[in-house]
Amino acid sequence: MPRLPPSLFWRARREISPLAAQLLPACRDLESAANELRWIREHVQDTKSAIPNTLRVWKLVDKRARGVPLQYVLGTQPFGDLEIKCRPGVLIPRPETEAYTLYLASILSHSQPPTHSLSILDLCTGTGCIPLLLLHSLLTNPSTRDIPIHIHGVDISPHAVALARENQAHNTAVLHHLPPPSSSGVRYTLDFTQQDIFSPAFVPNFLLQDLRPKGPALDLLVSNPPYISPRDFATATARAVRNYEPRLALVPGHQRHHLSSDGSSPENEEDEEFGQRYGCRPEDIFYTRLREVAAALRPRRVLVEVGGWEQAQRVVGLFLGGGGSGSGDDAGGNYEVEIWRDEPAAGDRGEKVEIAGREVAVRGVGKGRAVYLCNDDV
């Protein structure tokens, strides 16, 4: 991180406020410091407390200046039209996720036959931001407003599941962004469950028996799984992320204990070797599991977030059957495959790449952010 010149601190102090100067090391530039200070002040004014406002601003600025992410300091992050509560221990929703979720919702609305019902499964749901925003967008769109929608969110962390349920209640009962599920004319279900998707019982017991015994085909499997390698986590992540956000949500690795049945002790093995056991790089481990889930459920659409262009290509290859441990299934067989960049809705330039002998369309501008598979025949 380059050193900030002292003149910048003087300017912040003189032109904005001494508090802005205090925020500079965390915000890195004048504009962000001014914005964040304004948001902290607005937050303090909008919430009631017995503590004097000046003191509260002071305390929050101090917390932010120590590097705590602003979303943990203020407790919320706007996500589409919703407000998502954030707490340490659960990953903060990112703007890229917001962008592709809104785009995904518009695709679902445009291609939906009016009498159909919609069922969606979100794995590694975290704050529940993706299911909540999908639901909100589908319910506000005239073409999907009146059809039954069933959404299920799954996360391994009990904190995340509790927060996701809290966010559902917050946006329904407090902010009224979502109608209550029981209100007239609205037919939707939204549930969150704590499950380890790597557990051997997850697919046969939870997905195939508990969740959808004989229900209609799954319309969408969506996931924003941990996708950062241990090496990148140590070197390529921002300090606020590394120090304050949960490693569980960022770096694959907790599922090591499922491998220890064969007698070895994978807890101690090197990360590269650990990935080898899944037949992939350590940061791609979740995608092998997501591919297995997709093969079992055969959803019409799949969307998974990825960490960049290289990873997007690897994941496309994986889903098309070019890699992975169990390549006996045909998960990628009939799917149209697309790679979405950070802003998938921005100007379609007809970009295409060839991966594993297949033509893959690339949408939007920015970094490679998501892999989208679609099979309308299912």
Added chain:
Amino acid sequence: MLRPFASSRALFRSAGTIRNDYVLPSANPGLRHSFSTSVTLQKKQLPPRPKHPPESEIEESFLKGSGPGGQKINKTNSAVQIKHLPTGIVVKSQATRSRTQNRKIARDLLALKLDELANGPQSRAAVVSEVKKKRAASRAKKSRRKYRKLAESQDDEGSIAEEAEGGEDVEGGEWEEISADSVEEVKAETEEPQFLDRAKVQSTESSITKNK
């Protein structure tokens, strides 16, 4: 101070009878209290909010730092910048933490600018700023009038107070040194309309605080 609501009501009523011209007796009871010009101004229809230009004419960009994005970083900058391709007008919004909100705000701003470009003095932005200017002018005029009146009545009060206090040590009828209590006495003696009176009490308090 004008804090108690009931008494300020009374004040308004007396003001209404003084400015008889503004009150339509019994014809329209709803208009009985519309004695200020700014209210009538607002009643006149403003031009409607201009519609957003079509998305095909807009080029949008999100300002972000370099770097990998996604889970690896956590940026709070949700600034949105849009460019209107036919005119080349660029508008930026970083008012809120919400990108969705900033996108809307930027489009609102752009629509206002395009409206101004097309309709000139009839555009909403021009009319709104005109209304605001008028309101500010009227406020300034009112306050000038008030303080002129106060200054006049101060001179009066000064002399009356001197008499009331029996020529006590009030240097040249200096208003600031008279306590609020003495003003109450003065009020009892001089039967002035109530609203003037209240204004005076208010001014005393403010001038006393000024003195401190």
